[in-house]
Structure formats: structure tokens, C-alpha cells
Amino acid sequence: MKVALIGVGQAGGKVAERLTRFDAEMGFGAVQGALAVNSAEADLQSLEFADTLLIGADRVNGHGVGGDNELGTEVMQSDIQQVLGALDGRVTSSAEAIFVVAGLGGGTGSGGAPVLVHHLQQVYDVPVYTLGVLPGRNEGALYQANAGRSLKTLIREADSTLLIDNDAWHEQGESMDGAFETINGKIAQRVGLLFASGEAVEGVGESVVDSSEVINTLRAGGVSALGYATELASEDSAENINTAMSVSRQALLTGTSLPDATTAEAALLVIAGEPDRIPRKGVERARRWLEDETGSMQVRGGDFPLDSDRLGALVLLGGAERSDRVRAFMDRAREANRAQEREEERSDPAEQFADDRLENLF
Ligand code: GDP
Known part of the structure; x- marks a missing residue:
């Protein structure tokens, strides 16, 4: 299956790059092009195998959006024409699908990917999928809440969202960075094989998978x-x-x-x-x-x-959204969201004095 990859945010860029490298090293030729989009300049500079585009420079001056995924949504919305322009020539007529790759727990990818998917759906006829990384259980409440809102919106916008749980493919006892290296390598190998398995292979028997079978399997939408x-x-x-x-x-x-x-x-x-x-x-x-x-x-x-x-x-x-893991994750995300709202109320000084047994002077 010939694909165009667009990595959004730090994890998105790293995973898209790793996939592109794997595809090239194996000589599969399934990845037609990769673009990494980010509001953090430093993250883009560390990439070698993908073209890069900085967004939101007028708002955040290349420093990223922190963990603020609403800001991630806004900067993608403001600069969407630039992103679509940068894809001209990359999403060539040969691409059979587009994959938007993002870590769902952060800011730029979490907030930006759903916006990008929405616009790609209006411009291109091929299916637009998300490859989304879910935060592991030990990542903080903000990550869980961000990922919950991002996933909800992606399910609405994308033809399917392929989820990678950060707890799924790493080894015990690794440091966080080491774990990311391992996970990204596994994502590249597995997803890279999936892309390649939809490629015609010369001189082989009757049962080679066709791209349409990958697409038909994903047709159910959802997760x-x-x-x-x-x-x-x-x-x-x-x-x-x-x-x-x-x-x-x-x-x-x-x-x-x-x-x-x-x-x-x-x-x-x-x-x-x-x-x-x-x-x-x-x-x-x-x-x-x-x-x-x-x-x-x-x-x-x-x-x-x-x-x-x-x-x-x-x-x-x-169509695997009815799994216990997705249900458990969405529960956790909702709980994190409620906790965050309570926290915001607590940090608002006026809340402490909201009690109406005492009246304001005027
Ligand atoms: P953004 O740059 O604002 O989009 O934020 P990140 O891409 O850093 O998103 C943070 C989420 O992605 C968290 O859940 C991290 O655990 C996860 N993450 C960050 N970098 C990587 C990576 O290289 N690999 C994987 N698998 N997950 C990552």
C-alpha cells in the first residue's frame, strides 16, 4: 500500500521518520513521502529522514505549545493552508492512503492531528487514517485527558485510528527514552510490514495481500x-x-x-x-x-x-473500539479531565469565596 506520512508533534515526527527509514532500508518502497509538522523548532531539527514544517511561529515562536492541546488545535487551524501547501507533490497520485502520525497525549500532535485529518478529508479522495500513540498508564493526568479528547475527535474525523499503547511494546526496566527507541522501532517494523504487505510482489503465488484488503479491513472506522x-x-x-x-x-x-x-x-x-x-x-x-x-x-x-x-x-x-482497553482508557481520560477541572477551580482564588453565606459589600 503506497502511503504518505505526516507526523505531527514530537512523537509524530519521530515515528514517521522511523517508518520512512525502515521502509527505505528494507527496499519496500511503500512510503511515498514524509512530512513532519511541529510548533517546536528544536524537535524538527533533530529529524533527518523527513521534510519539516514549523507552524504557529507567530504564536509560540518555535517553542512548542507545552502540553496545551487546545493551543495545538489553534496553531494547526491558523496554519492549515501552509501545511496543505507543503503536501502538494508529496501526496502524489500514487498514494493510496494518508497516515497522520501523532502522540495523542501531548500538545501539538494531540490538538493538531484532528484538525489536519479533517482538512485532508476534504482535499483528498484516498482514506485518511491516524496512527496514534496512547500514553502509558504511568504518564500523568494531563496526558490522559489530552489523549481522551484527541481520540474522541479523531474517531469522528479519520477513516480509522490505529492505536499504539505506549505500554504495549516496550521492555521491562527501560528508561523512558530507551523505551521510546524500542517502541518506535517496533512500530516502524510492524506498521512498515503492513504497508509493504499491500504492495504487489512479483513472481509470487496467488495469495499476496492487496492494498484494497488493508483498506477494506479498516473500512469499519473507529479504532x-x-x-x-x-x-x-x-x-x-x-x-x-x-x-x-x-x-x-x-x-x-x-x-x-x-x-x-x-x-x-x-x-x-x-x-x-x-x-x-x-x-x-x-x-x-x-x-x-x-x-x-x-x-x-x-x-x-x-x-x-x-x-x-x-x-x-x-x-x-x-473496528476494535469495543475492547476493554479502549473503555478503560476513556474512563481514565474522563477522570483525568474532571480532576483537571477541579484543580482549575481550586486555583481560582474567587472559588474559595464563592460561598454565599457571606455577601459582597457591593
Ligand atoms: P507534542 O510534540 O506536543 O505533540 O507532544 P509529544 O509528541 O511529545 O506527545 C507526548 C506523548 O507522546 C506522551 O504520551 C509521550 O509518552 C509520547 N511520546 C513522546 N515521544 C515519543 C516517542 O518517541 N515514541 C513514543 N512511542 N511515544 C512518544
Whole structure:
């Protein structure tokens, strides 16, 4: 699937850049172009693999919006024509989808991505998706509240929002920066494979996935999630029947970008590996298992030829918003929002004197 990437904010820019680099290093050619948009100049300067555009300079002078996602929305609204102008020539006629990439807990990406998606929908005919990073459980209340409002608006605007939970793909005991490196690498590999799996591969059998199957899986809208797992495979495909099942189970049950998301409107199962090692029977069995497990009647499937001694399963879920994880997150975001409002009331000196048992003098 040929895509154009637009990273908004710090996380958005870093993840878009990492994806572009992975796609180039693997020689997939799915990423047609990447643009990083930010109100913080320093964050843009650290990027090498993406074109950059500074927004909101008249308001925040290149210093970013802090964690203020309402300001993030405003600066994107003010400079939207510049952003759309910078995309001319990047979202070429060859792009089959646009992905807006953002961390949903911050300011520029959280507030700016929904505005950008809204405008892209009016300009382009191809689907506009979000790749959104959810704050981990230990990130503060402001992040949770920001992400809740951002996600709500994105669900309204985007054709689908692929969520990556910051708690999902990092190793125990890493520093925060180290964790981001690991997570971004995993996002690049998994989402990069998803893009590439929708690319035509020459000289390979009948079951290669087509871009339209990725798009149809995401057609349900709402939230989507991506899972991935690999295992060493035997050279004899008949011996890999159980391996195909076991990587598919792991991809859905423990390897997903949104823990506990297993209910979906639609799903896509891509088995990646050397064509000779891919067991037809195992793939069919895994696909039926995925139908049962997700409760979806629309499970698509296909192979992705990859030069590797491992067998991998990539599972894309479309319409996965009914998962417990999304519900728990939205509860947390609402609670954080209420706490923030109470805090604002407390810090307003007039509130302490709001009691009407004492009257003002005049
Ligand atoms: P913005 O620049 O104002 O849009 O804010 P950020 O992009 O820094 O958004 C903050 C959110 O993104 C928080 O939830 C962070 O945990 C997360 N975040 C920041 N940088 C990264 C990163 O490199 N990778 C990942 N996965 N998350 C990040």
C-alpha cells in the first residue's frame, strides 16, 4: 500500500521518520513521502529522514505549545493552508492512503492531528487514517485527558485510528527514552510490514495481500490495532502448521498494539516468511481461529514473501473500539479531565469565596 506520512508533534515526527527509514532500508518502497509538522523548532531539527514544517511561529515562536492541546488545535487551524501547501507533490497520485502520525497525549500532535485529518478529508479522495500513540498508564493526568479528547475527535474525523499503547511494546526496566527507541522501532517494523504487505510482489503465488484488503479491513472506522509475532520455522512447510497457528495466536493475544483488543468488525491475517515455508493448511486453520476469536465474519488473509528463516504473523483488527482497553482508557481520560477541572477551580482564588453565606459589600 503506497502511503504518505505526516507526523505531527514530537512523537509524530519521530515515528514517521522511523517508518520512512525502515521502509527505505528494507527496499519496500511503500512510503511515498514524509512530512513532519511541529510548533517546536528544536524537535524538527533533530529529524533527518523527513521534510519539516514549523507552524504557529507567530504564536509560540518555535517553542512548542507545552502540553496545551487546545493551543495545538489553534496553531494547526491558523496554519492549515501552509501545511496543505507543503503536501502538494508529496501526496502524489500514487498514494493510496494518508497516515497522520501523532502522540495523542501531548500538545501539538494531540490538538493538531484532528484538525489536519479533517482538512485532508476534504482535499483528498484516498482514506485518511491516524496512527496514534496512547500514553502509558504511568504518564500523568494531563496526558490522559489530552489523549481522551484527541481520540474522541479523531474517531469522528479519520477513516480509522490505529492505536499504539505506549505500554504495549516496550521492555521491562527501560528508561523512558530507551523505551521510546524500542517502541518506535517496533512500530516502524510492524506498521512498515503492513504497508509493504499491500504492495504487489512479483513472481509470487496467488495469495499476496492487496492494498484494497488493508483498506477494506479498516473500512469499519473507529479504532484499529495491529499485532505481530514470529517464530523460527522449519524448511519443510508441512512441519510449520502448528507454527502458523502459534504465531497467529501470539500476534493477537500478546503481541497487539492495544492490549486485550480481540473483538473486531474485521481482521486481516498476513503470514510472512519464505514462500516454501508457509503451510497452506496452517494458514487456513489460523484464519478460522481468528474468525472465532474476533467474532468477525470478515477475516481476510494472505502471504507476504520475506527472505527469513522465521515465520511471522501480522494481524490487523478493524473496528476494535469495543475492547476493554479502549473503555478503560476513556474512563481514565474522563477522570483525568474532571480532576483537571477541579484543580482549575481550586486555583481560582474567587472559588474559595464563592460561598454565599457571606455577601459582597457591593
Ligand atoms: P507534542 O510534540 O506536543 O505533540 O507532544 P509529544 O509528541 O511529545 O506527545 C507526548 C506523548 O507522546 C506522551 O504520551 C509521550 O509518552 C509520547 N511520546 C513522546 N515521544 C515519543 C516517542 O518517541 N515514541 C513514543 N512511542 N511515544 C512518544
